[in-house]
Amino acid sequence: MIDPWASSVDYDKLVNQFGIEKISDLLNDIKNPQKLMKRGVVFGHRNFKEINDIINKKQDFALVTGMMPSGQMHIGHKMVVDQIKWYQERGAFLSLPIADLESFAARGMSFEMARKIAIEEYLTNYIALGVDLDNDNVNVYLQSENKLLQDLTFRASNKVNFSQLKSIYGFTPSTNIAHVNAPLVQVADILLPQMEEFGGPKNVVVPVGVDQDPHIRLTRDIASRLHEDLGFLPPSSTYHRFLTGLSGDKMSSSKPATAIYLNDDAKDAAKKVKTAKTGGRESLKEQQELGGEVDKCVIYEMLVYHLIDDDVELEKIREECLNGTLRCGDCKAMTSELMEKMFDDLKEKQIEAREIAKSVIE
Amino acid sequence: MIDPWASSVDYDKLVNQFGIEKISDLLNDIKNPQKLMKRGVVFGHRNFKEINDIINKKQDFALVTGMMPSGQMHIGHKMVVDQIKWYQERGAFLSLPIADLESFAARGMSFEMARKIAIEEYLTNYIALGVDLDNDNVNVYLQSENKLLQDLTFRASNKVNFSQLKSIYGFTPSTNIAHVNAPLVQVADILLPQMEEFGGPKNVVVPVGVDQDPHIRLTRDIASRLHEDLGFLPPSSTYHRFLTGLSGDKMSSSKPATAIYLNDDAKDAAKKVKTAKTGGRESLKEQQELGGEVDKCVIYEMLVYHLIDDDVELEKIREECLNGTLRCGDCKAMTSELMEKMFDDLKEKQIEAREIAKSVIE
Numbered sequence: 165m166i167d168p169w170a171s172s173v174d175y176d177k178l179v180n181q182f183g184i185e186k187i188s189d190l191l192n193d194i195k196n197p198q199k200l201m202k203r204g205v206v207f208g209h210r211n212f213k214e215i216n217d218i219i220n221k222k223q224d225f226a227l228v229t230g231m232m233p234s235g236q237m238h239i240g241h242k243m244v245v246d247q248i249k250w251y252q253e254r255g256a257f258l259s260l261p262i263a264d265l266e267s268f269a270a271r272g273m274s275f276e277m278a279r280k281i282a283i284e285e286y287l288t289n290y291i292a293l294g295v296d297l298d299n300d301n302v303n304v305y306l307q308s309e310n311k312l313l314q315d316l317t318f319r320a321s322n323k324v325n326f327s328q329l330k331s332i333y334g335f336t337p338s339t340n341i342a343h344v345n346a347p348l349v350q351v352a353d354i355l356l357p358q359m360e361e362f363g364g365p366k367n368v369v370v371p372v373g374v375d376q377d378p379h380i381r382l383t384r385d386i387a388s389r390l391h392e393d394l395g396f397l398p399p400s401s402t403y404h405r406f407l408t409g410l411s412g413d414k415m416s417s418s419k420p421a422t423a424i425y426l427n428d429d430a431k432d433a434a435k436k437v438k439t440a441k442t443g444g445r446e447s448l449k450e451q452q453e454l455g456g457e458v459d460k461c462v463i464y465e466m467l468v469y470h471l472i473d474d475d476v477e478l479e480k481i482r483e484e485c486l487n488g489t490l491r492c493g494d495c496k497a498m499t500s501e502l503m504e505k506m507f508d509d510l511k512e513k514q515i516e517a518r519e520i521a522k523s524v525i526e
Numbered sequence: 527m528i529d530p531w532a533s534s535v536d537y538d539k540l541v542n543q544f545g546i547e548k549i550s551d552l553l554n555d556i557k558n559p560q561k562l563m564k565r566g567v568v569f570g571h572r573n574f575k576e577i578n579d580i581i582n583k584k585q586d587f588a589l590v591t592g593m594m595p596s597g598q599m600h601i602g603h604k605m606v607v608d609q610i611k612w613y614q615e616r617g618a619f620l621s622l623p624i625a626d627l628e629s630f631a632a633r634g635m636s637f638e639m640a641r642k643i644a645i646e647e648y649l650t651n652y653i654a655l656g657v658d659l660d661n662d663n664v665n666v667y668l669q670s671e672n673k674l675l676q677d678l679t680f681r682a683s684n685k686v687n688f689s690q691l692k693s694i695y696g697f698t699p700s701t702n703i704a705h706v707n708a709p710l711v712q713v714a715d716i717l718l719p720q721m722e723e724f725g726g727p728k729n730v731v732v733p734v735g736v737d738q739d740p741h742i743r744l745t746r747d748i749a750s751r752l753h754e755d756l757g758f759l760p761p762s763s764t765y766h767r768f769l770t771g772l773s774g775d776k777m778s779s780s781k782p783a784t785a786i787y788l789n790d791d792a793k794d795a796a797k798k799v800k801t802a803k804t805g806g807r808e809s810l811k812e813q814q815e816l817g818g819e820v821d822k823c824v825i826y827e828m829l830v831y832h833l834i835d836d837d838v839e840l841e842k843i844r845e846e847c848l849n850g851t852l853r854c855g856d857c858k859a860m861t862s863e864l865m866e867k868m869f870d871d872l873k874e875k876q877i878e879a880r881e882i883a884k885s886v887i888e
Contacts, residue, residue, distance in 0.1 A: 236730075321702070321707055323702070324702065325701055325702045326688060328700045330699060337688045338687035338688070339688060341706065342683040344706070345683055
């Protein structure tokens with residue numbers, strides 16, 4: 165296993181303090197683990213062992229991941245799509261909510277606008293990146309249009325009180341009630357594939373950033389409370405790190421200087437790569453003496469997450485950086501070229517994908 | 527106007543303290559006022575003047591009243607049905623929610639059971655008592671099955687916070703979230719007839735017991751906050767007293783000794799009348815000297831609410847009671863006979879009504 169962030173202790177702390185387990189401890193049991201699992205991008209889990217057993221036995225399970233239609237999709241989001249593909253290849257039922265109730269409550273976004281963004285940004289790129297959404301084993305839905313989801317939200321709301329939500333989400337008495345309900349809509353999203361309408365109780369996996377763990381814990385708790393009535397099982401989860409933004413901060417949909425958008429054209433994407441913060445030293449001399457700071461390098465992250473499939477090749481780049489033989493300029497040029505190639509391919513696929521995307525939620 | 531509770535000050539206090547206005551001040555402007563309005567059973571209102579103007583101008587308006595499917599319907603409930611009929615005769619669109627989300631959250635009643643009780647108790651008796659439910663100008667619905675209602679609940683939840691609900695309903699942090707949402711479902715019930723699907727913004731009247739005024743005030747507040755987006759008008763309301771139970775306490779669905787159920791047979795109903803608490807004195811002599819305490823008499827209430835249509839006749843009974851010439855025994859026998867007659871008629875109508883009721887929410 166390659167761990168590009170071997171020096172980082174924050175994630176270890178999370179693992180120790182909150183009961184999240186390490187994916188690395190399971191890697192030997194996972195057949196053809198997803199690239200991001202091997203590379204420690206997907207670093208933690210709750211009860212993934214059961215999902216892995218189910219996969220190995222070729223039994224039914226589901227994957228849930230939501231789309232927040234709040235802006236442009238960027239290369240950071242692609243990581244989740246790659247995970248979806250891996251689960252779809254292993255027979256997962258895909259349950260993919262579009263969080264338009266949440267975007268309305270949190271940002272006042274109209275349902276019409278949310279639908280448009282969901283189709284043009286999310287569904288188009290999911291398809292272009294290789295997820296098969298035109299498939300009976302997939303349920304893409306708008307929260308606002310899903311009666312069954314709203315029924316389940318109501319059932320969930322009957323199993324939790326204000327005090328619990330307050331302790332998890334920091335709500336105050338002035339929090340509006342739509343906000344108070346928002347996490348319960350997410351809980352219902354995660355539990356939905358276990359409804360009779362989708363074949364009843366089953367194992368479900370939810371790949372999330374670690375900031376979403378409170379939702380997972382709440383959902384596991386409510387699933388247990390609904391077990392007697394509806395037979396629900398607590399969902400499993402995996403936790404991933406995030407691709408750093410170009411400037412070294414968070415990559416954000418709403419900050420163009422931080423992100424490469426999937427709807428950027430290939431030339432622009434390639435150009436943006438060259439603006440990314442590297443782990444390079446002050447001078448070439450220093451670089452040759454000390455080597456690059458590979459674990460602080462956004463360029464290297466792009467290679468790890470998206471651009472180099474071969475682990476041996478990636479390891480070679482890492483070593484050449486660390487020992488000072490690979491220069492940042494050359495590395496950037498190569499990465500920029502790989503990004504342009506990836507985007508050339510993506511642009512071609514987006515054309516057809518756009519048409520299919522429209523039909524997915526019509 | 528006859529006021530059988532002229533001595534009661536509690537209702538006056540309500541009128542003065544909470545901004546409820548007296549129906550009596552409007553009576554001269556109301557054409558053929560409903561019997562219960564004339565008799566002070568419907569004693570208060572908010573903004574009924576506008577409804578009355580709309581009625582006089584024969585314009586569109588709606589009436590909303592909910593059914594809580596929690597048990598047997600009794601003669602106390604009949605009062606609401608009589609009001610519905612009066613509004614239906616004046617062209618009201620009737621919007622009649624069955625509160626199954628609330629009975630589930632509050633009492634754990636299954637949706638199947640709620641539907642059964644709604645049909646067999648409420649809809650059957652509404653029809654038997656003369657409401658025309660088989661009519662395009664009527665919408666009877668189960669909350670749990672109404673997607674539009676749930677959307678509107680969500681819109682309402684976006685306009686109110688925990689603190690406001692707490693101050694109205696006394697919620698605590700340990701109140702479960704389904705309970706916190708319950709009043710917002712009621713708010714949505716009241717606002718529903720103003721949705722585009724029902725012809726858009728219009729005046730709405732809600733006849734309620736005064737204990738329901740907090741819901742009305744909350745709804746009027748939220749209607750104003752949704753005015754900009756949806757054009758909603760604050761609903762009007764009327765307030766009624768409750769028929770006292772046979773024993774002198776509250777008439778309750780769940781306490782058979784207090785109630786005459788609409789599904790009782792005529793003989794039983796007549797017999798139960800004779801168990802009712804009267805305003806009779808200790809001895810016949812005392813009765814002849816002091817007269818009966820008519821305002822404490824449940825028998826007299828039955829006459830006022832349900833059994834005597836002619837105001838002059840009712841006034842005569844009241845006076846004969848007060849001056850001691852009418853004996854309780856005779857009065858009870860007469861009332862019992864009138865009740866039996868009313869029930870004979872009701873029993874006959876229930877047979878056909880039962881069949882129609884099934885089709886109303888199928």
